[in-house]
Amino acid sequence: MSEPEKDHGTVVGEDPNRRDFIYIAAGAAAVGAVGVIAAPLVSQMNPAADTLAMASAEFDLGKVQEGMQVVIKWRGKPLFVRYRTPKEIKEAEDVKLSDLKDPQTDADRVKKGKEQYLILVGSCTHLGCVPTFGAGDFGGWFCPCHGSHYDTSGRIRKGPAPLNLAVPEYTYLSDTKVKIG
Amino acid sequence: MSDHPSTYEPKTGVEKWLDQRLPIVRLAYDSFVDYPTPRNLNYWWTFGGILSVCLMIQIITGIILVMHYVPHVDMAFNSVERIMRDVNYGWLIRYVHANGASMFFFAVFVHMFRGLYYGSYKAPREVLWILGCIIFFLMIATAFMGYVLPWGQMSFHGAVVITNLIGAIPVIGGPILTWLQGGFAVDQPTLNRFFSLHYLLPFVIAGVVILHIWALHVTGQNNPAGVEIKSKEDTVPFTPYATVKDGLGIILFLMLFSLFVFFMPNALGHADNYIPANPLVTPAHIVPEWYMLPFYAILRAVPDKFLGVVAMFGAIAVIFVLPWLDTSKVRSMRYRPVMRWFFVIFVVVCLGLGWCGGQLPDDMVFSIGTNSDGNPIGLNYVWLTRGLTFYYFAFFLIIMPWIGLKEDPLPVPASISEAILADHAKKKG
Amino acid sequence: MSAFMTKTLKTFGLMAAAATLVVSAPALASGGAAHPHAPKEGFSFEGPFGTFDQGQLQRGYKVFREVCSNCHAATLLSFRNLGQKGGPFYDEKYKNPNDNPYVKQIASEFEVPDIDTDTGDAITRPATTSDHFPKKFANEYAARASNGGALPPDLSVITKARHGGARYVYSLLTGYHTPPKGLHVAEGQHYNPYMAGALATQWSGDPHHVPVGGVLAMAPPLKDDLVTFDDGTKATTHQMAADVATFLEWAGDPHATLRKKTGVAVLIYLLLFAGLTYAAYRKVWGNKH
Numbered sequence: 001m002s003e004p005e006k007d008h009g010t011v012v013g014e015d016p017n018r019r020d021f022i023y024i025a026a027g028a029a030a031v032g033a034v035g036v037i038a039a040p041l042v043s044q045m046n047p048a049a050d051t052l053a054m055a056s057a058e059f060d061l062g063k064v065q066e067g068m069q070v071v072i073k074w075r076g077k078p079l080f081v082r083y084r085t086p087k088e089i090k091e092a093e094d095v096k097l098s099d100l101k102d103p104q105t106d107a108d109r110v111k112k113g114k115e116q117y118l119i120l121v122g123s124c125t126h127l128g129c130v131p132t133f134g135a136g137d138f139g140g141w142f143c144p145c146h147g148s149h150y151d152t153s154g155r156i157r158k159g160p161a162p163l164n165l166a167v168p169e170y171t172y173l174s175d176t177k178v179k180i181g
Numbered sequence: 182m183s184d185h186p187s188t189y190e191p192k193t194g195v196e197k198w199l200d201q202r203l204p205i206v207r208l209a210y211d212s213f214v215d216y217p218t219p220r221n222l223n224y225w226w227t228f229g230g231i232l233s234v235c236l237m238i239q240i241i242t243g244i245i246l247v248m249h250y251v252p253h254v255d256m257a258f259n260s261v262e263r264i265m266r267d268v269n270y271g272w273l274i275r276y277v278h279a280n281g282a283s284m285f286f287f288a289v290f291v292h293m294f295r296g297l298y299y300g301s302y303k304a305p306r307e308v309l310w311i312l313g314c315i316i317f318f319l320m321i322a323t324a325f326m327g328y329v330l331p332w333g334q335m336s337f338h339g340a341v342v343i344t345n346l347i348g349a350i351p352v353i354g355g356p357i358l359t360w361l362q363g364g365f366a367v368d369q370p371t372l373n374r375f376f377s378l379h380y381l382l383p384f385v386i387a388g389v390v391i392l393h394i395w396a397l398h399v400t401g402q403n404n405p406a407g408v409e410i411k412s413k414e415d416t417v418p419f420t421p422y423a424t425v426k427d428g429l430g431i432i433l434f435l436m437l438f439s440l441f442v443f444f445m446p447n448a449l450g451h452a453d454n455y456i457p458a459n460p461l462v463t464p465a466h467i468v469p470e471w472y473m474l475p476f477y478a479i480l481r482a483v484p485d486k487f488l489g490v491v492a493m494f495g496a497i498a499v500i501f502v503l504p505w506l507d508t509s510k511v512r513s514m515r516y517r518p519v520m521r522w523f524f525v526i527f528v529v530v531c532l533g534l535g536w537c538g539g540q541l542p543d544d545m546v547f548s549i550g551t552n553s554d555g556n557p558i559g560l561n562y563v564w565l566t567r568g569l570t571f572y573y574f575a576f577f578l579i580i581m582p583w584i585g586l587k588e589d590p591l592p593v594p595a596s597i598s599e600a601i602l603a604d605h606a607k608k609k610g
Numbered sequence: 611m612s613a614f615m616t617k618t619l620k621t622f623g624l625m626a627a628a629a630t631l632v633v634s635a636p637a638l639a640s641g642g643a644a645h646p647h648a649p650k651e652g653f654s655f656e657g658p659f660g661t662f663d664q665g666q667l668q669r670g671y672k673v674f675r676e677v678c679s680n681c682h683a684a685t686l687l688s689f690r691n692l693g694q695k696g697g698p699f700y701d702e703k704y705k706n707p708n709d710n711p712y713v714k715q716i717a718s719e720f721e722v723p724d725i726d727t728d729t730g731d732a733i734t735r736p737a738t739t740s741d742h743f744p745k746k747f748a749n750e751y752a753a754r755a756s757n758g759g760a761l762p763p764d765l766s767v768i769t770k771a772r773h774g775g776a777r778y779v780y781s782l783l784t785g786y787h788t789p790p791k792g793l794h795v796a797e798g799q800h801y802n803p804y805m806a807g808a809l810a811t812q813w814s815g816d817p818h819h820v821p822v823g824g825v826l827a828m829a830p831p832l833k834d835d836l837v838t839f840d841d842g843t844k845a846t847t848h849q850m851a852a853d854v855a856t857f858l859e860w861a862g863d864p865h866a867t868l869r870k871k872t873g874v875a876v877l878i879y880l881l882l883f884a885g886l887t888y889a890a891y892r893k894v895w896g897n898k899h
Contacts, residue, residue, distance in 0.1 A: 144466070417898060429887045436877060444658050
């Protein structure tokens, strides 16, 4: 297009700038059309409306015994609800932030006054496996896939996972009932 | 052998009529009957034909399986079992398809190692080699998505782990992951789209295979001597010479295939995949299919999540640029006394990586005692894997360019017929 | 000739080596539990020519029906399967298993859920041969609630879903013994060396000699003379375990015998085909070597 001397279709006397503009505009229109067609074809792969409409879950904490955890399914993923023993809470609180790969205090991961209940998304931040309760070097969880160790606050301590186990959004509806999501 | 003139002569009126309109019989005749093939091709060269058979078997059995399979999270597992129990000969078709994937990969690995040993990637066959690499990559993607379809425990958690690799990409990884999974976890949308793509990709592979064969017929086949065809004495016509040799290779390969299908159909799979998928529990030992193990080992060798993913994809990417990493003037490793040994080590390293991929990283390969905490001291799998991974990349990035410059190759025969004469003399003497 | 043979042998030696490697990889990954073994007399179905003994399948079904099925379901199995060729109650007279009176009788002993077409109410009715074995519990939660939190796995494909297959089932059923001293086993749990598990946290002895195996909620289900076999076979624990393991092996892969028979025919055919092709190869290449 930018080499008019090779352009055999030139009509004598026509303004070359005007002609180039038409070609460029037509080309741009074609590119635009392809883009507009591609947009829905690509975006259909994103979560559909019903997938997005994920209900929040209510959970009765009375079901969890001290020192144990209950696993519930939430948004297609496991959710850990753990009732920590005072020893486990103390272990989690005594860790120096400088020892952590993803520094976060235990207080930031639980609700004030409810330190015994730890609610986490049970999906390893490495590649999404479900960590095993009570195993590993730090008494929290151990991921069987690639050997990530989490402490009793669900923070990553050893292994390939980059981040702490995620804490979902949740609120206390009553003393023993939480609404997650 | 692009300059090979067509010798096809249509005999009947119908053949002449067709030849003037669509010379398809001429194309087939020139490509698979009269095509000049190097005389000295050994049995390693039969794996090209074997691979075509594998692709056909997978496509045919796959189309049949789709007639009975249900891509739904609640029904996929049971529909596969129904195929095995109730559909007429369903057990045969499903076992052929499942073991066929393993056979396909076994053959493709042999085919690739053969290309590596005899320098089949070197000029002018770079595009041929790259097309082969694209086929290999598509095969991995297809096999992975196919493995998800029975929706067992390994299917599900394999899909979780592999899709999460994308999530390791900084910033854009998360949205791409959601886009790929069609939700916030591996679920029904993921299964459905994997099914769609698993059906599509084999036909894409078939298309690239046609390009691969086209490129092969433009440059001509490489051969164990690694010298180009010089005269008619160097070649034999494809039919009957190569067809009968390939045919024998294919039959022997099918015997190995049958051993697995009929006598140990589940030996290459994982018991956990006969447990229906449960998103809340990950199997204690999550391992991919054996043919992915070397790459899986490389992923785990790197402590950083993102860099691990980069290393794994890098291990495949480096094969693509191989033609430009080899500095040697000699093509075949037959005449490369030093490089040949590095090649042997490379094969062992690849097998070793596969072995490590199936082990727990913290388990010990061997221990020489215990430390003060009572933990064993010695070599664990993660460090063995790191050593092997280092060699894997060093082979391509350091050894290949360096040895090519330093090595004194043996005298290369002037032509294929001379190479054959030399072989005969050696055997007699 | 000799050059070809050497090359071929080399090729297939490599193939065999690769095959061995891949076969042993998953087996090694199982770890943590004792290696399961077959009964002393062996399993009749093992090996390339192995077949099922119909009498043993019938005994195995009886153990499954009277013992296992109190907690475990096998929902992939239909009643008609019991009467199909190779099945425990196959009868020459009834090629169509749905006509087999014995199978009909077995099916009618089970109740399956249905809908009353007159009222639309949910009802149960006696099963027919085409029905699947009914679920034992309405859902996973009900199953866990009735079994102390543990979920009894479906047994339809259990021999394919566990390393060691039928050997695992046999070894687990006969392998219960008193836990080693120093192993803490919680109430409602039972130690078994063949169960996959990690016992380090429950072990107070030498940390380098953690016992193999794991704990499970299933109490030892078999004891001598628990069932009475119709064919007069003495119902020892070992006999019952071997019989039910055989039944479950058949249930998991009901076409195994046909598969192996087909395989033998296919291999013989391919062998002849290979011989012919090799002869053709010799003839074609004769003047080029």
